Amino acid sequence: MTAAVEAHGVGLRVGGRWLVREVDFAVTPGEVVALVGPNGAGKSTVLRLLAGDMPPTAGRVLIDGRPVDAFSPRELALRRAVLPQQTVLEFAFTAREVVSMGRAPRRSDADEAVVTRELVRTDALHVAERIYPSLSGGEQGRVALARVLAQEAPILLLDEPTASLDLRHQQMIMEVAHQIAAGGGMVVVVLHDLNLAACFADRICVLREGRIVADGPPWATMTERLLEEVFDCPIAVRTHPVRDCPLIIPLATV
Amino acid sequence: MSLAAISTRRWTRALRGTTSVPRTPPVALFAALGLLLVGSFLLSVGIGAVDIAPAQTVAIIAHHAGIDLGIDFTARQDAIVWAIRLPRVVLALLVGGALAISGAVLQGMFRNPLADPGLIGVSSGAALGAVASVALGVTVLGVATLPVAAFLGGTATAVLVYLLARHDGKTEIVTLVLVGIALNTMAGAGTGLLTYVATDEQIRAVVFWSLGSLGGATWEGVSATLPFVAVGIALALRRGQALNLFVLGEREARHLGVDTERVRLELIALTALMTGASVAVAGVVGFVGLIVPHLVRLVAGPDHRLLLPASALGGAALVMLADLFARTVAAPAELPLGVITALLGGPFLLLLMLRTRRAQGGWG
Numbered sequence: 001m002t003a004a005v006e007a008h009g010v011g012l013r014v015g016g017r018w019l020v021r022e023v024d025f026a027v028t029p030g031e032v033v034a035l036v037g038p039n040g041a042g043k044s045t046v047l048r049l050l051a052g053d054m055p056p057t058a059g060r061v062l063i064d065g066r067p068v069d070a071f072s073p074r075e076l077a078l079r080r081a082v083l084p085q086q087t088v089l090e091f092a093f094t095a096r097e098v099v100s101m102g103r104a105p106r107r108s109d110a111d112e113a114v115v116t117r118e119l120v121r122t123d124a125l126h127v128a129e130r131i132y133p134s135l136s137g138g139e140q141g142r143v144a145l146a147r148v149l150a151q152e153a154p155i156l157l158l159d160e161p162t163a164s165l166d167l168r169h170q171q172m173i174m175e176v177a178h179q180i181a182a183g184g185g186m187v188v189v190v191l192h193d194l195n196l197a198a199c200f201a202d203r204i205c206v207l208r209e210g211r212i213v214a215d216g217p218p219w220a221t222m223t224e225r226l227l228e229e230v231f232d233c234p235i236a237v238r239t240h241p242v243r244d245c246p247l248i249i250p251l252a253t254v
Numbered sequence: 255m256s257l258a259a260i261s262t263r264r265w266t267r268a269l270r271g272t273t274s275v276p277r278t279p280p281v282a283l284f285a286a287l288g289l290l291l292v293g294s295f296l297l298s299v300g301i302g303a304v305d306i307a308p309a310q311t312v313a314i315i316a317h318h319a320g321i322d323l324g325i326d327f328t329a330r331q332d333a334i335v336w337a338i339r340l341p342r343v344v345l346a347l348l349v350g351g352a353l354a355i356s357g358a359v360l361q362g363m364f365r366n367p368l369a370d371p372g373l374i375g376v377s378s379g380a381a382l383g384a385v386a387s388v389a390l391g392v393t394v395l396g397v398a399t400l401p402v403a404a405f406l407g408g409t410a411t412a413v414l415v416y417l418l419a420r421h422d423g424k425t426e427i428v429t430l431v432l433v434g435i436a437l438n439t440m441a442g443a444g445t446g447l448l449t450y451v452a453t454d455e456q457i458r459a460v461v462f463w464s465l466g467s468l469g470g471a472t473w474e475g476v477s478a479t480l481p482f483v484a485v486g487i488a489l490a491l492r493r494g495q496a497l498n499l500f501v502l503g504e505r506e507a508r509h510l511g512v513d514t515e516r517v518r519l520e521l522i523a524l525t526a527l528m529t530g531a532s533v534a535v536a537g538v539v540g541f542v543g544l545i546v547p548h549l550v551r552l553v554a555g556p557d558h559r560l561l562l563p564a565s566a567l568g569g570a571a572l573v574m575l576a577d578l579f580a581r582t583v584a585a586p587a588e589l590p591l592g593v594i595t596a597l598l599g600g601p602f603l604l605l606l607m608l609r610t611r612r613a614q615g616g617w618g
Contacts, residue, residue, distance in 0.1 A: 053505060077511030084506060090365050091501050091556035101499055105511035147502075151510070 009059035019045045020210040032177050032187045034197035037207035043190045047157050051082045077105035080155035087144040089132050095143040096128040102150030118146040137164035158189040174200035194248040198222050222246040277555045287567040294571040298343045298578045342471035346577040347570040349536045352483045352528035354569020357543020358561050362497035363521050371529040372540030375437030376411045380533035381463045382441040383407020389452040405530030412526045466537035466592025468577050475535050482531035486524045494559035539592050541599020542569050
């Protein structure tokens with residue numbers, strides 16, 4: 001199948017420093033791809049380049065075979081939705097109103113139903129009528145994700161969707177990513193938790209100092225040698241006791 | 255329970271910044287604002303050195319529209335209403351609507367509840383433009399010179415605020431306020447310097463701008479202001495949904511299909527246009543753009559599709575009433591309108607600060 005999102009030799013230089021460099025990357029429908037790597041490796045930058053937030057200094061980003069900057073903002077909004085690390089609101093919109101904003105590029109009769117469906121899917125229906133800025137970090141995170149899902153774009157770019165969530169909701173959100181991919185969508189997700197990536201991603205892309213150092217299925221990429229080198233700490237990799245995926249255990253250094 | 259008690263409770267709760275606030279349905283909101291507007295209008299036209307009953311006011315206006323309502327009025331009443339009070343009240347309405355909707359637009363665009371044309375320096379920039387055109391004797395555009403000069407001054411300041419206060423698609427509240435202080439200071443200094451090249455008569459005009467007043471209202475003033483304000487409001491109203499998305503963040507708005515660069519430029523131009531036109535005719539009338547959108551949000555929520563039209567109506571009513579107060583409280587002397595709105599706005603700003611501090615520890 002042809003890729004819907006492609007990056008060819010993409011690099012971004014800011015203030016004389018390359019934040020990411022020579023990134024070749026593609027996502028095809030049905031895939032959940034995790035971007036992992038240490039702090040400052042360029043995960044969020046890659047995500048932003050794929051989203052078309054800024055033009056790359058080198059190389060090009062294609063969506064459905066077309067350069068990302070050839071789309072109008074609305075055309076792009078129908079194809080990809082983006083979850084930022086954090087959504088801060090200065091005004092007292094309710095959670096439901098925030099999720100409805102995801103419908104802005106579409107405006108159809110199904111809007112209310114879609115909004116409710118996504119609030120249910122992210123387990124946020126019970127806070128729907130509450131004021132967004134008054135919600136806890138985890139609740140805000142789920143409402144923000146529901147907003148992104150309500151956009152109904154086939155390509156989802158998620159920057160640390162699980163960061164402020166408890167264990168149950170982390171699993172739940174990754175299950176949602178799976179559902180989206182199973183329905184023909186595709187998800188690129190930045191994750192800090194390697195075990196979430198190993199359990200739920202079809203492919204893991206490991207970044208280090210702005211470059212991709214490994215890209216493949218969890219068993220191929222989550223190796224002790226690679227992880228120790230990239231994360232610069234002793235790591236053991238075992239088999240997950242229940243699921244057929246790697247289990248990554250950081251070992252104490254002292 | 256009485257209506258007043260319910261609304262007091264709602265306000266206390268809202269001012270404390272609790273998690274959910276009951277919202278007034280749009281129909282009730284606009285019905286109330288419509289009544290307030292009509293009431294303020296009839297009061298403003300009717301009250302003064304000579305009191306004129308609302309029915310007569312309506313009859314006089316109808317008479318000038320070519321309709322005879324069969325209500326008697328004297329030629330003197332007609333002259334007072336038509337030549338003196340009406341242009342002033344209509345200007346108050348236009349200035350109030352323009353300033354309040356500009357405030358609402360700026361707050362949404364900057365994602366910042368403290369953005370106000372006066373507070374961030376756009377009004378003083380417009381005043382500087384207007385004063386410069388007067389003091390330097392520029393008349394190239396005839397009667398339109400003043401509003402155009404004010405518009406240019408306002409636009410230049412708005413663009414400066416935008417470039418200076420914004421960083422990485424966000425505007426910190428403190429940065430915005432500090433940029434506003436700096437620009438207000440610079441525009442004030444510029445206005446002060448111009449008084450040295452101005453004649454005595456021109457200096458009186460400068461003082462008028464710095465305090466804000468509708469004392470010089472004429473129908474010519476109305477016709478010079480109306481097109482700017484009408485176009486500004488009509489175009490701003492189309493951007494309600496885009497402003498809602500701006501509240502999520504500029505990048506997020508773009509992800510949701512808003513052509514943020516274009517919309518941003520358009521909104522800056524619109525607010526400069528409306529503020530410039532208001533300043534040209536009434537001088538610096540501060541805080542209207544701060545107070546009105548805040549009050550509307552308290553009762554109706556932050557949705558800009560409601561907030562923008564409701565702010566325009568509320569601002570019109572507020573400035574009409576403030577001007578009524580300005581010209582009647584110390585009659586036959588007149589207080590500057592800008593002083594009245596500042597008397598309302600100063601405490602309001604403090605209240606807002608206390609509330610924010612209680613709710614989230616202050617503006618970071």
